[in-house]
Amino acid sequence: MSIPPAQAEAATLLARLSGAAPVETHISAVFVGRDTAWKLKKAVALGFLDFSAVDDRERFCRRELALNAPQAPGLYRDVVAITRGDDGALRIGGDGPAVDWVLRMDPVPPADFLDAVAARGGLAPALLDAAADAVAAMHGAAERAAVDAPAALSRILEGNIPAARRAGLDAARVEAWAGAARRELARIAPVLAARAAAGFVRRGHGDLHLGNLCLRAGRPVLFDALEFDEALARIDVGYDLAFLLMDLDARVGRDAANRVLNRYVARTGDAGLVAGLPLWLSLRAMIRAHVEATRQRDGAALLAAAEAHLSPAAPRLVAIGGLQGTGKSTLARALAPALGRCPGALVLRTDEARKRRFGVAPEQRLPPEAYAPAVSAAVHEEVFDMAVAALAGGQAVLLDAVFLDPTIRTRAAALAHAAGLRFDGLWLQAPLEVLRTRIAARRDDASDADEAVLLRAAAADPGRIDWQRIDVTHDGEGAARAALGKDA
CATH class of the missing domain: 3.30.200 (Phosphorylase Kinase; domain 1)
Known part of the structure; x- marks a missing residue:
């Protein structure tokens, strides 16, 4: 240069x-x-x-x-x-x-760019959550754009085919990828158009990779948004986010990408974005592959990722229930990255949906009236609607709730059966004293449950539980993975 x-x-x-x-x-x-x-x-x-x-x-x-x-x-x-x-x-x-x-x-100190943080293994869960929060806030404030989303994405796709060839990527593989990408675009075009009509196409960042986030006062901020081409920046918010997810998956691993996806959806409620993820992730990987090749760097892994994103795994539905303190959310986070296609299952947690309904961050406590029966019913309806949207979009879903009511458990299973998909219900259990200790130790969690809530739930009759019971007194992750099969 x-x-x-x-x-x-x-x-x-x-x-x-x-x-x-x-x-x-x-x-x-x-x-x-x-x-x-x-x-x-x-x-x-x-x-x-x-x-x-x-x-x-x-x-x-x-x-x-x-x-x-x-x-x-x-x-x-x-x-x-x-x-x-x-x-x-x-x-x-x-x-x-x-x-x-x-x-x-x-x-900005060189060590404070998030690609540098990632390289030294510093992307801790709290930092990933904060990055997702920053993206969600940016998208929430962004102006909406009237764009023919399928046509705009087609122009981006077609423009990158000759660029990949010029960069020296294997021509036969590029042609095969282009055919698969065109077929996927044709398949999801109605969904992209509907999302555009619903306001999900906005003036986004446009270049949202790890190198364009940095730490300021210990928190990640977005910078260097694409300023020279409005067409490339007026995109579906999911395509904007997909660059960060792809970069995390490639540089750090599936766990980090899954965490950011789930935190973003927890803040925005936009479960429908998953319908575009295979194509969006693939396109972002292909763009990065030919950019790396142009810089005389190895783009082979990114080219392979671009191909793999267009051959995704089938979706499935997993539900995790149990009393407060059984570690449902911890287990859900551990299981989600391996379930279904990249970047893993969408975790839909009723505690997070409730906080979103009241317009607060997951870690902010809510008053008792936020837990009225009518509110809880509305929260479950919202979570089930999001699950239907995500499953229809091809993403695996993991439901995280107490599931004390047998009718709610039945409805969860029915979501999968109606779509012809596999369903697994896991019921976590541990001695009451263990649960009381865990709840007392909670910090910065979306759950507001205290010991009194636990004791009321423990005294209730959950009816017949026909889900797989997992003892989580010490560590139930191995048993849960065994129950879900080899793909978990």
Whole structure:
């Protein structure tokens, strides 16, 4: 990579101010100093973008600032001109004519980018949840876009086929992938169109991989949203999220991708997004594969992932019930990544649905009236509706609830049977004293149940339980996996 000759003088100024060589991509150069970073857009025209004119570089700098400042407060400071003074020298700001423009930003320590955090094994569950929360908040505030979603996705798909060939990926495999991707797009086109009509196409981030999240005050924030092509950024929120899921699956593993998917759906309620995941994940993997190949890096694993996403496993429904403190949610999180297609089962937890209904984070406690019978009935209806949508979209589903009422257990099984899918019910049990100890030790959990709630539930009659009983006094994960079969 290199700075275009016309910007060499500006680059020299920025290198002197920062005291360092730039961090470059094919479209920008970032000069990172001790207190300030300057981002210079390269004067290039690459077909999909044109930064060759000074006025356009200013316009796109200002667009980048407007898009990213709300998501990363304080990271983006302002847009400033590089001017030429009467003495002929270049400077930041000043009254002379602008010869270029830069974004002025806070510097980010290299270790604080989430791809670097991932590389050192630092993506702990709480950090993954916070990343998903940031994406959900961004999508919730994003403007809706009137887009022909199937046609727009088709243009993206078709545009990446020649790009993959030019990058040197195996031509026969690229052609086979293209055929499978076109068939999948034709199959889900009505669903994509319906989601667009329902407002799920929005002005998203557009480039949501781990390298475009960083830590600020210990929490992940989104930055570097795609500013130069509105068509590539006005997409289904699920396709936007899919880049992050694909990147997590490839770099970290299925558990991390599953956690982010489930946290995102817990915050948004958008279980229907799973219908597009095979194609969206595949397309994101193919894009990354040919980008890596163009950079003379090995894209083989990403190409294989792009192919695999279009051959997904069949969905199934698993329900986990039992008294408070039996570890239903812990077990659900452990089992979910291995169930069904990438990135694993959608975990639908009544505790999270209740918090979403009242517009609070899963960890925020609710008052007693939020647990009135009518509210609980509505929560179960919502969870069952989400399960139907996810199963219809081809994703495995794991229901997480107490399931004390036998009619609720019967309804859960009926969801799978109506769709012709496999159903497994797991009933967790442990001595009451064990459950009391666990509940007393809970912190930052979606469940508000205390010992009094547990004792009332333990005194109730659950009726005949015909689900597989799992003793979780110590660790029931092995028994649960055995009950679910080899795919778990």
